């Protein structure tokens with residue numbers, strides 16, 4: 001049995017079901033992360049685990065303790081769960097040390113002092129014990145909030161968008177630092193974020209929530225390389241979809257030729273499929289067999305990326321080894337890299353607009369060739 005077990009959980013607000021039959025687990029010491037669009041139910045799930053939301057259905061257990069089911073709710077303060085919020089939620093009238101020791105009031109004074117000093121050392125805030133929250137930076141405040149949550153030695157730490165108020169440059173750095181702290185202490189944690197860079201930096205397991213359902217709960221690499229649904233594929237990394245027609249259960253005819261695929265849908269031969277290609281799958285190469293026109297280009301720290309239009313009219317993302325991107329309208333040649341083991345991920349086309357391949361630089365910035373393949 002896993003350490004944290006969320007089994008078949010459903011939550012409602014009034015008549016509206018916002019979490020539907022959701023199951024996920026975390027082993028002791030694992031860090032999980034929930035991603036998903038605004039309003040998909042991430043915070044509700046976190047609140048249910050913390051004990052602030054009753055369950056309509058299902059169970060939540062931590063260690064060997066049943067925390068929630070339909071008719072049983074252990075109150076939040078008896079769950080041994082630490083919470084870290086987006087807005088730090090430090091007491092403004094208390095010093096850093098007093099904020100951290102607040103949850104240790106049950107301990108004798110000397111033990112309280114020792115534990116406070118220990119966790120402040122852990123988050124590299126020693127020397128700032130007597131400062132007030134307004135006298136330290138946002139990143140430092142969030143470190144104090146982590147120290148405060150860790151001080152009572154919780155069984156589980158829940159973090160709700162803990163870095164989203166911070167400067168984007170600081171976010172991944174602090175996320176990595178927090179991961180190190182949690183790993184050192186063997187703390188099991190579940191974090192909610194909008195930022196996949198953060199999720200991939202921190203988590204051992206990442207889940208994508210889609211309309212209250214967990215579309216996939218998996219290791220980050222698998223989530224990226226083998227998304228269970230088209231929504232997951234779109235949400236994680238930069239994706240383009242090449243339309244094709246099944247010629248067998250393992251191959252589809254496309255404008256780039258016959259490609260080996262692994263299908264996530266059960267469409268019969270002859271049906272349309274959309275094949276997931278990541279930008280690094282299509283590479284600018286003067287000797288490449290594919291001709292295309294640059295629709296847009298963007299220069300990032302990782303190199304140039306293009307949205308290209310093939311002669312077939314299909315629009316795909318591609319990467320370029322060139323230092324300076326070619327302007328829109330340039331003709332380029334491309335090669336398709338070898339398929340991943342088992343073939344390219346492919347999805348049924350029902351209900352999806354094949355022509356859409358939106359290019360949004362702000363999305364691309366967050367997702368820029370993000371996850372090392």
Ligand SMILES: Nc1ncnc2c1ncn2[C@@H]1O[C@H](COP(=O)(O)OP(=O)(O)OP(=O)(O)O)[C@@H](O)[C@H]1O
Nearest residue numbers: 013014018036037038039040041042043044045194
């Ligand atoms: N107390 C509440 N009463 C009624 N509806 C609520 C309540 N809290 C949240 N909701 C609704 O439930 C749905 C899920 O909300 P939730 O806050 O869990 O989403 P989220 O994925 O965390 O969103 P965000 O990323 O914007 O914080 C949303 O449609 C929201 O409007």
